Amino acid sequence: MDARFLGIAELVEAPSVAVVVDVMRAFTVAAWAFAQGAEKIVLAGSLDEALALKARHPEWVAIKDGPLAPGFDTVNSPGLLRSLDLGGRTVVHKTTAGTVGALAVKDASLVLCASFVVAEATARLLRTRACGAVTFVVTGEDGRADEDLACAQYIARRATGSATDPSDFLRRAGDSRAAAELAEGVRQGVHPDDVELCLELDRFPFAMIATSENSLMVLRPYAPTGPAAA
Structure with a gap:
């Protein structure tokens, strides 16, 4: 598999296959939303779009980065989201990096959104579809976020079926700037x-x-089939 690792600003054309990585926290939150029963997640392009969608669909659950704001139901935190019952609900999600990266590659033939919590399932899907060239979009810090790059590199290795020790990749993510800012309350x-x-x-x-x-970028869970790698 030919893997490229690019920041959002480095995307000059739509790739064939894109894996958009946001570990802390957009696509960890998205995975938790599905685990809590959400049917689908609409990736909003702006806060105004998210609020407009929420206004048209009051039953939807709107999520944003940072502190809670009027019109939104909760914030982009897996720790907070895990206590919500989202059974059958639609979530509207707007973040500063992850959702932006997904929308930047919306014209790709296959767009996967990923983080460590869904790493193996993502790699397995890439293997089963025999993806020859994959662009990993490192969304944080203009493509320099080490937690996103570490996760992307780990998924890329697993996508080839190679046995890979995850400890160094997880250590890099845990030592990242994003992790420190979350831990320190920045x-x-x-x-x-x-x-x-x-x-x-x-x-x-x-x-x-x-x-x-229907003109919206919609995220859904997908359980890959096929044999697991070593």
Whole structure:
């Protein structure tokens, strides 16, 4: 597999296959939303779009980065989201990096959104579809976020079927700037367990595929089939 690792600003054309990585915290939160019963996640392009969607669909659950704001139901925190019952609900999600990265590759033939909690399922899907060239979008810090790069590199290795020790990749993520900012309370809308939850490798058995539905970018869980790798 030919893997490229690019920041959002480095995307000059739509890749064939894109894996958009946001470990802390967008796509850890998205996975938790599905685990809590959400049917689908609409990836909003702006806060205004998220609020407009919420206004048109009051029953939807709106999530944003940072502190809670009027019109939103909760914030981008896996520690807070895990206590919510989202059974059958639609979630509207807007973050500063993850959702932006997914929308930047919306024209790709296959868009996966990933973090450590869905790493193996994501790699397995890439293997079963025999993806020859994959662009990993490192969303944080203009493509320099080590937690996202570490996760992307780990998934890329697992996608080839290679036995890979995850400990160094998880250590890099735990030592990252994002992890420190979450642990030290620099970022708002944080639960004390957020970093730990973001570093839970393969907690969930599904990958997450984003597709265009009625002009919206919609994320859904997908359980890959086929044999597991070593």
